[in-house]
Amino acid sequence: MSRKIIIDPVTRVEGHGKVTIHLNDQGMVEDSRLHIVEFRGFEKFIQGRPYWEAPVLVQRLCGICPVSHHLCSAKAIDEIVGVSHESLTPVALKMRRLMHYGQVLQSHALHFFYLAAPDLLLGIESQISRRNVVGVGLDFPELARKGILLRKFGQEIIKVTAGKKIHGISAIPGGIHKNLSLAERDLFFRGGDIPSVHEVIAWAQETLAFYIDYHKKNQSWINRFASCDSNYLSLVRSDGAMDLYHGVLRAIDSNGTRILNDVDYHTYLDLFSEEVKTWTYMKFPFLKKLGVEKGWSRVGPLARVNTCDFIPTPLAQKALEDFRGHTGARICHTTLAYHWARLIELLHCAEVIEGLLNDPDLQKDNLKVEGRHGKLGIGFLEAPRGTLIHHFEVDEKSAITLCNLIVSTTHNNEAMNRAVKSVATEYLKHGQQITEGMLNHIEVAIRAYDPCLSCATHAVGEMPLHVSLFNSHGQLIHEKYS
Numbered sequence: 001m002s003r004k005i006i007i008d009p010v011t012r013v014e015g016h017g018k019v020t021i022h023l024n025d026q027g028m029v030e031d032s033r034l035h036i037v038e039f040r041g042f043e044k045f046i047q048g049r050p051y052w053e054a055p056v057l058v059q060r061l062c063g064i065c066p067v068s069h070h071l072c073s074a075k076a077i078d079e080i081v082g083v084s085h086e087s088l089t090p091v092a093l094k095m096r097r098l099m100h101y102g103q104v105l106q107s108h109a110l111h112f113f114y115l116a117a118p119d120l121l122l123g124i125e126s127q128i129s130r131r132n133v134v135g136v137g138l139d140f141p142e143l144a145r146k147g148i149l150l151r152k153f154g155q156e157i158i159k160v161t162a163g164k165k166i167h168g169i170s171a172i173p174g175g176i177h178k179n180l181s182l183a184e185r186d187l188f189f190r191g192g193d194i195p196s197v198h199e200v201i202a203w204a205q206e207t208l209a210f211y212i213d214y215h216k217k218n219q220s221w222i223n224r225f226a227s228c229d230s231n232y233l234s235l236v237r238s239d240g241a242m243d244l245y246h247g248v249l250r251a252i253d254s255n256g257t258r259i260l261n262d263v264d265y266h267t268y269l270d271l272f273s274e275e276v277k278t279w280t281y282m283k284f285p286f287l288k289k290l291g292v293e294k295g296w297s298r299v300g301p302l303a304r305v306n307t308c309d310f311i312p313t314p315l316a317q318k319a320l321e322d323f324r325g326h327t328g329a330r331i332c333h334t335t336l337a338y339h340w341a342r343l344i345e346l347l348h349c350a351e352v353i354e355g356l357l358n359d360p361d362l363q364k365d366n367l368k369v370e371g372r373h374g375k376l377g378i379g380f381l382e383a384p385r386g387t388l389i390h391h392f393e394v395d396e397k398s399a400i401t402l403c404n405l406i407v408s409t410t411h412n413n414e415a416m417n418r419a420v421k422s423v424a425t426e427y428l429k430h431g432q433q434i435t436e437g438m439l440n441h442i443e444v445a446i447r448a449y450d451p452c453l454s455c456a457t458h459a460v461g462e463m464p465l466h467v468s469l470f471n472s473h474g475q476l477i478h479e480k481y482s
Helices: 051-061 066-080 090-122 133-139 141-162 182-190 197-217 265-271 301-307 314-327 337-357 413-427 436-447 453-457
Strands: 003-008 018-023 029-035 231-236 248-252 258-263 272-275 284-287 376-383 386-394 400-406 466-470 476-481
Touching: 003 436, 018 413, 018 436, 029 413, 051 066, 051 386, 051 400, 066 090, 066 141, 066 376, 066 386, 090 133, 090 141, 090 197, 090 337, 090 376, 090 436, 133 141, 141 182, 141 197, 141 337, 182 197, 182 337, 197 314, 197 337, 231 258, 231 301, 231 376, 231 386, 248 265, 248 301, 258 265, 265 272, 265 376, 265 386, 284 413, 301 337, 301 386, 314 337, 413 436
Parallel strands: none
Antiparallel strands: 003 018, 003 466, 018 029, 231 248, 248 258, 272 284, 376 386, 386 400, 466 476
């Protein structure tokens, strides 16, 4: 008897999606899909709006990573007004960088402590009523406390740079609205309600050490769980260093051979195409020269530690060396190593923030430069979840005529679908009843990528879990609600 299992929606991710798993008459997994089923159409309804509204409008895609969209749009709009990355004033560029690294830090803290840790620390099949951040707080109170404060630190960085914690307004065409006052800077050195940057660096190191110990103790199943060989894509600095705000495009294959060798991201339309499938609103990007089957890539923290030559802050660089020493290979394909890489980046962000807070350029008042009006702007940056692309074209009346957004989670679409099939094949066997714990293994594989489905598909939806089991005649034979 063939069966169809539906997980609708996937929980503890941002946005709404569902999974369908098709079993054949022998009870073996025949097919599986991660569906994104709702649509909001940001790329369409922004058309006709004046270009200077884009950094504020497009960030409404998401309440978790709005800074990424705010700044990526700002980088694209800079080009429309004839201002290059290199011609921004030092205060504008460094304020944007401070905002962005604060954003990545708070997003990584949110994902690890709130979304991933309940599975990793309490157990994938632990009782659902306690498999959440509250359960983590009860069993690991000090770790949870520091996790909450780490996120708060990042949000406060966003507030003083963007104007508010969510949907800020600070980045404008050609620059920034405000600088960082000495009083605002000192908030992050004295501690108290807002932890000091020195405490944040220490806690980031502690959290990383905690996870490394967990990973090593559980590597027998972690190393095989939902893992696959793949290409990897990210921005890197011109000298090969990790850079989350600006750089050139580098892609490597599963052996580490470069397939994009530090190219200008403005050529992305010549490099990438997107496959569309009827059962999801999320597209499947791929490198044209490799084709659909071989051209897909993974992005995000694991991709960035695989593609970069080094990390330009000392503590994170040492952590990268330890990571590569543990894996025993230059390229790591372990899907759950995304968490390890994410915590290395969290430490890196804290170090970068410390350096920027000590930079006197942030108190300067030359906030903006002027340029000449153009018609095309393309912005790239490394969002928490990976490489983000904003592309705008405008007419002679300054109205947006084209908006193309390729977001991080979209790049990981193929990888997440493969992860779903891998885990389903391993854990769903003939004759088994549905259990919440069994299905949570599939969600754990998806969560490793920290997907933001609202960003990727412009989706909206609620988060209750509803799983239905049908027989080969389409009759409902088993149903389970959260």
